Amino acid sequence: MRNMFADAPRTTLTAFYWAFLLYLLLPLTLMMAMSFKDANFVAFPIGDWTLDWYAKVMQDKQFLEACLYSVMIAAASTLAATTLGTWIAMLIVAEGIKGQVIIFALACLPAVVPGMISAISLRIFISTIDMPTGTAAIILGHTVHAVPFVVVMALTRLRSMPGNLVDAARDLGADSVVAFFRVTLPYLKPALVGGMIFCVLLSIDDFVRTFFLGGYRPTLPMLIFAKVQGGMSPEINAMATLVLVVTAAVGLYAEYLTRRARTR
Amino acid sequence: MQPVVQFDNVTKSYGKHVAVENLNLSIEAGKFVTLLGPSGCGKSTSLRMLGGFEMPNSGRILLGGKDVTRVPPNKRNVNIVFQDYALFPHMSVAKNIAFGLELKGLDNQQIHRRVSELLELVQLQDYAKRLPSELSGGQRQRVALMRALAPDPDVLLLDEPLSALDAKLRQQMQIELKSIQEKTGKTFMFVTHDQEEALTMSDTIVVMNKGKIEQMGDPNTLYGRPGSVFVANFIGETNLLRSTVVGTEGDTTALNWNGVTIKAAQGGLAPKAGDHLYVVLRPEAIHCSADEPTSGNRIKGKVRQRVFKGNHTSLSVEVADGAVLNALVHPSDVAQLNGEDIWVGWKPETTTVIPDRHAHN
Numbered sequence: 073m074r075n076m077f078a079d080a081p082r083t084t085l086t087a088f089y090w091a092f093l094l095y096l097l098l099p100l101t102l103m104m105a106m107s108f109k110d111a112n113f114v115a116f117p118i119g120d121w122t123l124d125w126y127a128k129v130m131q132d133k134q135f136l137e138a139c140l141y142s143v144m145i146a147a148a149s150t151l152a153a154t155t156l157g158t159w160i161a162m163l164i165v166a167e168g169i170k171g172q173v174i175i176f177a178l179a180c181l182p183a184v185v186p187g188m189i190s191a192i193s194l195r196i197f198i199s200t201i202d203m204p205t206g207t208a209a210i211i212l213g214h215t216v217h218a219v220p221f222v223v224v225m226a227l228t229r230l231r232s233m234p235g236n237l238v239d240a241a242r243d244l245g246a247d248s249v250v251a252f253f254r255v256t257l258p259y260l261k262p263a264l265v266g267g268m269i270f271c272v273l274l275s276i277d278d279f280v281r282t283f284f285l286g287g288y289r290p291t292l293p294m295l296i297f298a299k300v301q302g303g304m305s306p307e308i309n310a311m312a313t314l315v316l317v318v319t320a321a322v323g324l325y326a327e328y329l330t331r332r333a334r335t336r
Numbered sequence: 337m338q339p340v341v342q343f344d345n346v347t348k349s350y351g352k353h354v355a356v357e358n359l360n361l362s363i364e365a366g367k368f369v370t371l372l373g374p375s376g377c378g379k380s381t382s383l384r385m386l387g388g389f390e391m392p393n394s395g396r397i398l399l400g401g402k403d404v405t406r407v408p409p410n411k412r413n414v415n416i417v418f419q420d421y422a423l424f425p426h427m428s429v430a431k432n433i434a435f436g437l438e439l440k441g442l443d444n445q446q447i448h449r450r451v452s453e454l455l456e457l458v459q460l461q462d463y464a465k466r467l468p469s470e471l472s473g474g475q476r477q478r479v480a481l482m483r484a485l486a487p488d489p490d491v492l493l494l495d496e497p498l499s500a501l502d503a504k505l506r507q508q509m510q511i512e513l514k515s516i517q518e519k520t521g522k523t524f525m526f527v528t529h530d531q532e533e534a535l536t537m538s539d540t541i542v543v544m545n546k547g548k549i550e551q552m553g554d555p556n557t558l559y560g561r562p563g564s565v566f567v568a569n570f571i572g573e574t575n576l577l578r579s580t581v582v583g584t585e586g587d588t589t590a591l592n593w594n595g596v597t598i599k600a601a602q603g604g605l606a607p608k609a610g611d612h613l614y615v616v617l618r619p620e621a622i623h624c625s626a627d628e629p630t631s632g633n634r635i636k637g638k639v640r641q642r643v644f645k646g647n648h649t650s651l652s653v654e655v656a657d658g659a660v661l662n663a664l665v666h667p668s669d670v671a672q673l674n675g676e677d678i679w680v681g682w683k684p685e686t687t688t689v690i691p692d693r694h695a696h697n
């Protein structure tokens with residue numbers, strides 16, 4: 073006969089596992105469920121189901137504009153962060169440059185500074201250089217935040233790159249610029265694609281920095297925040313659900329890409 | 337004729353460590369030249385300097401008579417086959433080979449023609465669209481070779497390109513490399529630490545040791561007439577008999593080796609009585625017999641060890657004063673050598689002598 077006490081640790085572990093999953097998923101599930109509720113307020117029970125809230129969201133000009141604005145900022149800051157991050161990573165692995173450890177530490181700093189501190193310091197910085205709050209300032213802030221992630225991802229890939237690939241390109245007649253664009257960059261591509269997607273998600277998601285640096289035009293998180301202040305409604309749930317689904321899809325795609333690159 | 341490659345008193349050091357010291361070397365066009373030497377003797381450094389990847393501290397490097405010492409790699413008409421091939425992993429076989437051609441500014445049609453021609457040369461026509469990761473080691477090797485040959489370099493540099501292959505494939509590639517070299521008429525500068533490889537393929541072998549050239553010559557000369565103890569030991573197996581000159585008659589020298597008198601050809605050394613010399617005696621030059629040979633050098637000895645090696649048997653024979661000679665015996669001769677006591681003999685003209693440098697300085 074099996075002793076039920078012998079199984080106790082296992083059972084407990086399994087129970088914890090399910091409890092943890094529930095804890096992770098319950099709020100999200102609730103949020104999604106409420107977005108289909110046919111009533112004006114967020115509470116149980118859900119009597120009737122509807123897609124009206126989604127229809128409303130899709131026609132909400134403010135929402136669409138905020139989406140577009142967020143995407144624009146994400147695209148700009150991703151482009152800037154990827155370029156900068158790749159360049160810094162190349163500097164760090166380059167031969168004959170001193171202080172590479174310091175460059176690396178400085179490049180990684182924005183990733184570990186608390187968002188609040190980073191936001192305040194950025195705000196002080198832009199007012200010091202007389203830069204107005206608004207789009208440019210937000211892009212700057214998001215770029216600074218995203219660079220460390222690009223640097224780390226690009227560095228990891230660069231360090232695994234056989235040293236003589238570039239030598240081979242140079243040997244076959246490429247100058248250092250051609251060698252970079254035709255050999256190093258394609259080699260980095262999987263890491264950079266992953267890094268870029270990560271940058272986009274970071275930017276879309278960012279609230280604190282945007283809040284400190286933004287002007288009057290709201291990004292998506294700011295718009296949702298404003299709406300929540302005005303009272304919960306299933307429309308907000310629908311918005312959040314849409315954002316969740318899109319970002320999750322993008323995130324999973326990024327994961328798929330990096331996995332495929334790793335098996336190559 | 338103008339040599340394609342000239343190293344003119346080239347020295348390269350890393351910090352205090354001198355990797356290549358006063359290298360003087362001229363290479364004739366169309367030759368298969370091998371730099372041979374133990375690990376760390378400066379072979380790769382020499383090759384990388386010729387490729388433009390290292391700058392000499394002093395001296396000049398000339399390509400086709402032009403000083404290229406300060407010319408960057410992409411402006412030199414030499415190409416390297418790297419030890420680990422360094423194929424571009426994101427490009428197909430055809431793209432890899434086309435890389436150098438595109439940068440030379442050839443048009444698409446010319447590129448296509450040249451790539452197919454080269455793929456045909458190594459029977460890889462069907463692999464043009466594959467990625468390097470989808471090829472075997474030998475195939476990668478061939479693609480790397482063709483990629484380097486494609487832009488039609490003055491000299492092709494090969495840095496131990498066969499060392500990643502297994503023994504069988506390696507032998508096959510040695511023959512293939514040599515035949516490609518002959519077909520294309522290119523100058524090949526090949527680096528290896530494997531003396532057998534060097535003997536198999538080269539027109540000229542340059543033996544290097546500690547950043548300097550020890551000896552240079554065709555394989556026959558290096559094997560048959562090594563100029564130093566280092567070369568004798570490095571190329572092939574050998575018995576080195578440290579002997580004292582007793583006297584000379586004509587062009588043969590009489591020497592005393594461990595109390596035994598032996599004769600050897602002088603090899604242009606003009607030795608005097610009392611000089612110390614090394615006699616280089618290759619194992620296959622020794623003839624073992626049960627009865628005393630009638631001519632040449634002969635010593636009585638005892639067989640200490642027999643090692644069967646398939647196409648021959650290797651004997652260790654103890655002769656005078658505990659000295660041991662290694663000899664190769666043909667399978668048909670082994671049967672008559674079953675006893676312990678045998679005679680070893682060799683003809684004086686099959687040996688060569690090397691001065692004992694340490695005795696002089």
Ligand SMILES: Nc1ncnc2c1ncn2[C@@H]1O[C@H](COP(=O)(O)OP(=O)(O)OP(=O)(O)O)[C@@H](O)[C@H]1O
Binds near residue numbers: 373
């Ligand atoms: N970048 C470098 N920095 C410092 N020392 C170096 C460097 N490259 C080579 N050396 C040194 O120079 C010497 C010659 O090196 P090289 O690579 O030419 O040897 P090699 O003959 O090719 O040896 P192997 O057969 O092992 O490849 C070695 O002692 C090596 O340690």
Ligand SMILES: [Mg+2]
Binds near residue numbers: 379380381495
């Ligand atoms: Mg080497």
